[in-house]
Amino acid sequence: MHHDSGGDVRFEYDAPTLRLGSGAVANLGEELAAAGCERALVVCGATVGETDDVMEPVRAGLGDRLAGEFPRTTPEKRLSTAYDGVAAMRRHDADALVAVGGGSSIDVAKVMSVLREDDRAPDQVAAELAETGTISVPDGGLTPIVAVPTTLAGADLSQVAGITAHPSSSLVEEFVAGGVSDERLLPAAVVGDAALVSTTPEAVLAGSAMNGFDKGLETLYASTRTPVTDGTASRGLRLLAENLPRLRREGGTSDVLEPVVEGTTLVQYGISRPSATTLSVVHAFGHGLTRGYGVQQGVAHAVVVPHVLEYLFEHVDGRRELLADALGVDDATDPASAVVDAVTTVRDALELPTRLRDVDGPEPEAFPAVAEVVLADPFMRNAPSGLDATEAEIEAVLEAAY
Known part of the structure; x- marks a missing residue:
């Protein structure tokens, strides 16, 4: 076997808890309890939010830990959407996010967890994004995320999130696309449930x-x-x-x-x-x-x-x-x-x-x-x-x- 050793290798990885198998979302409440969370806001796009075959098992799995739903993410991953999501987190007094769907919902949830802790005004955050292409992550803990992917792109086991801002939101003068990266953005748990993926x-x-x-x-x-x-x-x-x-x-x-x-x-x-x-x-x-x-x-x-x-x-x-x-x-x-x-x-x-x-x-x-x-x-x-x-x-x- 051909082996080209690259010398000294360092592997540092704090993996999320992984739950795999058809029907695994039945254990969502258990995973939230393990993360020390009591009130979850479900973050998803409009289509997933209207798909009972996805949402009913998620609601059932969360049980009394379901605080509310935010079915508003879009493939554009807008900063303004993430701010709307933070308002929903405050309204529902959520201490956890359950991101259900494709990469865009998981990314928006990650950005929400950052913005929830950022006490700067939204236009200041947008200015940083426009100038540097990223948003700095405040020190301290972020809201834990449980990812429930319904596609196969693999945005869930990642510590990065894409984000854009559009002039229509009046946060920026021209369109900007960037990303946020921090090891604290890795979800606390990922639930890979084939029964939910099969609805896509x-x-x-x-x-x-x-x-x-x-x-x-x-x-x-x-x-x-x-x-x-x-x-x-x-x-x-x-x-x-x-x-x-x-x-x-x-x-x-x-x-x-x-x-x-x-x-x-x-x-x-x-x-x-x-x-x-x-x-x-x-x-x-x-x-x-x-x-x-x-x-x-x-x-x-x-x-x-x-x-x-x-x-x-x-x-x-x-x-x-x-x-x-x-x-x-x-x-x-x-x-x-x-x-x-x-x-x-x-x-x-x-x-x-x-x-x-x-x-x-x-x-x-x-x-x-x-x-x-x-x-x-x-x-x-x-x-x-x-x-x-x-x-x-x-x-x-x-x-x-x-």
Whole structure:
């Protein structure tokens, strides 16, 4: 087995409590009690808030710890929405947040937990976001969050949250997009309940699944990898490679989704840490392709990931043998092309777009600008050692994906 040791490795991770399995939300009250919380505000989007198959089990699981509901998050993850949520926290006297839904609901809940402790005026916070791209996190404790994901993107085991502000809120003069990062933003608990995930339309799950799947791929070759994340990501990739193709064939049943939720949880484990993250080149491309374009993150990943992997394997080892082993193609004579084929097979089984020209993304004349964004993305710092990416090379990957 080819092993390229990166020398001294430090793995620091204070993991959330994980509850997995169909019907796991029945234990929400128990998890809140374990976190020392009595009054939970449920944070979700309008669609989830109106989906009884999700909300009834959540309400039942919370029992008398349900303080109120805030079904107002949107994919834009607006700062103004987070402030509305803080007002709801105060109104309902909530000492915990239960974020139900996709990444945007979980992100907004994280920002709410920060703003609840921030005694600055909203326009001051917005000014900091506009100037620095982030919001500083006050010292001390934050409101505990329990995440109940209904998609497969894997925003739940992370200590970062995206946030935007729009002039319509009168908090900022022009649109601003940024993020907040702090180890205290990791949820206290994550409940991965396949029965709730199965309520999400398969087309939505397919896109989010690609985003989660790519976290596992990146975690194995990132320069910030550790032996612990090698173990969890390898096992998670195997579960995803074997079971994601069933999603379109057999439908998003609990039976199909249980191993998928397990795999998504495993590929996220320990990848968002105080000192490092293992998100790398694919996620940098994802940011470049979605910034200012309508294409959804998971779809952008689907289009570009085979081309990014080909580019990586052309220049570095990229731990191709470990990837081939995780994806179940370790008997191949050429592990690099076997890995690209295996990833492409998963993407195609999810019936996701295969070309950039078929999605709402950049046209070729914009590729130089996109390449600049990709290269400047902080995740590029986690590229495999020995990869010295240039704008021309990134443009070539975009052209291949077009």
